[in-house]
Amino acid sequence: MTLALLLMACVLTCAGQVAQKYAVESWRDVDLGVAHKLRSPWLWLALLCLGLGLLVWLLVLQRLEVGIAYPMLSLNFVLITLVARYLFKETIDLRHWCGVGLVIAGVVLLGQHA
Template identity: 80%
Template structure:
């Protein structure tokens, strides 16, 4: 159950980051003020995802030591890199992919401890 909560916290956080990106992309090239920007559905989706992600994270911290739980959040780097590549069509160089592989290896090592 703890692993599922950790994955949910990661997914919600990543969804929040992706929604933030969509929010700022929707503002690009517009001369709108802050009031109009605050009405962006992408911004509100980002806030909701990040808020729920925080609540789930608190549940994770009740079940895992912070020294184990927090490094597991590095999965967010992996998920955001995948979203950057496949959703936003950003170029990811080989060095970045090697870093992602190392992060995955680290999470696997930590996961065996938990």
Template identity: 95%
Template sequence: MTLTLLLMACLLTCAGQVAQKYAVESWRGPESGIAQKLRSPWLWLALLCLGLGLLVWLLVLQRLEVGIAYPMLSLNFVLITLVARYLFKETIDLRHWCGVGLVIAGVVLLGQHA
């Protein structure tokens, strides 16, 4: 159950960050006022996902020590890197991929402790 909650917190946070990216991308182009920006469905989706992610995260913190739980959020770096590469077509260099590999190794090591 705790692992499921942790993964949900990561996925909701990642989805919120992707929605943030889409929100700011939709603001490009002709000057738009604050009222138009506030009507962006991407902005509201981002707030919803990030808010739900926070609530799920609080449930995780009830079940795991913060020293174990917090580093597990590093999975967001992995997920966002994959999203950047495959959804936004961003170039990811070898050094970045090596960092992703180290993050995964760290999460695996910490996961064995939990």
């Protein structure tokens, strides 16, 4: 159950970051006022996902020590890298992929401790 909550917090946070990216991309090269930006559905989706992610994260912290739980959030680095590569078609260099591999190795090591 704790692992499922941790993964849910990661996915919600990642989804919030993606929605933020879509929000700011929709504002690019357009002179919009603040009021118009505040009506962006992507912005509200980002706030919803990040808010729900926070609530789920609080449940995770009730079940795991923060020293174990917090480093597990580095899975977001992996998820966002995959989203950047395959959804946003960004170039990811070899050094970045090596970092992703190290993050995954670290999460696996910490996961065995939990």
